[in-house]
């Protein structure tokens with residue numbers, strides 16, 4: 214078949230598909246607004262269908278694979294799109310959903326005569342692939358068609374053309390879905406078994422966040438009978454990042470998944486019994502001035518994140534539990550006594566799986582039931598005697614200790630025990646804070662853990678948890694989250710090379726993975742970076758020098774761009790230089806998003822003030838910012854993590870800005886750039902960039 218006739222055939226098929234989808238949309242009719250429950254349910258189903266059809270209407274499909282099932286199957290074209298659609302009035306599929314088992318061929322097949330395979334509910338299916346075709350459809354028109362594989366003509370394969378085209382595009386203020394260009398290594402993670410704690414170490418720009426979001430869409434599709442969006446949760450580092458990723462799931466047809474930060478979630482779980490200290494103060498402490506390796510090592514956040522501290526917490530909970538069962542008899546009347554042994558027996562044997570405070574309450578109720586039945590059996594009817602017995606009961610039960618999570622946590626930092634076990638400064642600081650009803654981020658994991666041990670979870674357990682930027686999490690934090698699931702089903706992703714919050718995070722993945730058994734945990738690595746050009750990745754890799762934590766350097770996708778420039782500027786000309794570069798980039802009109810990345814918030818304020826003062830429209834990113842607007846932004850490097858920009862200007866890569874301990878910070882800054890990276894420096898250039906030429 215000639216290219217022209219293939220193109221015409223696909224154009225015709227596209228027009229017919231769109232017509233079919235439009236006719237199905239029209240047939241849905243208006244929404245139901247009445248009170249009838251059954252009608253309301255039917256309306257919800259119709260609405261879901263309408264949303265799926267609308268997604269399909271925008272771009273019905275992006276791929277086609279011609280498959281001949283073995284043995285004896287017919288050759289049939291499968292069209293793959295974001296939403297599966299059947300032909301109107303029939304069961305025949307017009308488009309298959311990208312998450313369907315057969316669609317995995319489209320992502321995993323990279324050429325060759327050997328049969329391709331996929332797992333179906335009835336077992337492994339294998340067959341020959343005759344054609345793999347990519348489409349680009351915009352506003353209902355077929356704008357591009359590329360055959361990346363034609364059986365018998367492999368030399369003509371243009372495997373990555375579509376990917377390169379996508380990667381070369383500019384980005385706006387939101388992360389996008391990648392269903393049409395998911396790579397094999399990413400697809401394996403997306404479709405991995407649900408019942409695992411899946412750890413992903415991925416270099417900057419390897420698609421970790423994107424892949425995790427696609428994985429959720431896949432899990433909801435594949436395990437529709439067992440997993441619900443309302444019982445899934447995504448933890449991201451801050452609210453601005455949440456806003457940045459907020460477009461992906463709706464575009465994949467997924468709603469209702471809770472997306473939050475660990476701090477916001479924890480404070481809510483603790484029923485706002487504490488207020489969170491201002492996180493910008495913590496940021497300012499660690500990032501606005503230089504800190505030493507010793508200071509980082511001795512940070513209270515690290516100490517509180519360890520399993521050793523968790524053991525202390527466990528001991529404290531156990532001691533509390535031990536003190537619950539009274540050691541003296543309860544005697545509501547003369548010659549009527551309930552022995553401590555009996556109470557112990559009830560406690561130990563009857564309430565096995567309950568949480569601590571529930572057991573406490575059940576014991577109190579049991580004692581009450583005991584004395585009421587005893588009074589009945591003895592025929593005590595005298596109101597005065599009964600009232601006296603009740604008073605004794607109330608006094609007795611009152612003495613059974615009771616704790617809130619905050620009280621129990623606070624008790625860890627008080628008294629002789631604390632003096633022996635807790636570093637003095639940490640005890641003093643934490644106690645003072647808790648007295649004012651304030652908790653720091655580092656207190657939240659232990660508080661949540663204690664709360665869950667004492668009171669349990671008053672919501673359904675999570676079917677799946679996603680943790681982004683997990684290198685900043687502590688083992689204790691993960692343990693606390695583990696209490697919210699019956700069996701581990703998590704996607705835990707991060708990059709040790711971007712572990713800029715060393716005062717709280719991990720240095721090796723084993724610190725988190727060791728919390729699970731071998732069967733429960735799985736580890737994947739993503740080493741290809743899709744975000745940045747080869748020039749940018751190679752430049753950024755040099756900053757890190759030797760990789761720590763057993764991590765391999767990022768491998769760029771073959772996409773070449775402008776060379777990275779480092780330029781010295783005089784102090785007196787520094788701001789004007791930034792102004793000139795930004796103007797030049799803006800005038801060129803080649804970039805949609807530009808960022809000037811500063812070392813500190815203070816520096817960013819200064820740059821922002823200067824630019825705005827000279828009529829340049831720019832926004833300043835600050836901690837606790839709820840959204841990211843795109844365009845030109847000035848952002849402190851430690852808040853730029855997770856974001857990306859078409860062009861990045863590192864405002865000052867001087868030695869006084871980035872010292873030897875700041876390699877990861879500078880790496881994060883540089884790897885935010887897609888197409889263009891430039892660095893200014895004042896005075897000496899940072900030694901992290903090697904010898905100044």
Ligand SMILES: Nc1ncnc2c1ncn2[C@@H]1O[C@H](COP(=O)(O)OP(=O)(O)OP(=O)(O)O)[C@@H](O)[C@H]1O
Pocket residue numbers: 376379380384389390391394395396399415416417418419420421422423424708711743744854855856857884
């Ligand atoms: N298969 C792909 N096809 C097209 N684009 C991709 C693909 N994989 C990743 N990308 C793009 O690469 C960029 C980086 O993705 P993402 O932000 O998910 O990476 P990350 O690993 O979380 O990055 P970082 O750790 O640096 O924050 C995004 O623009 C994303 O759309």
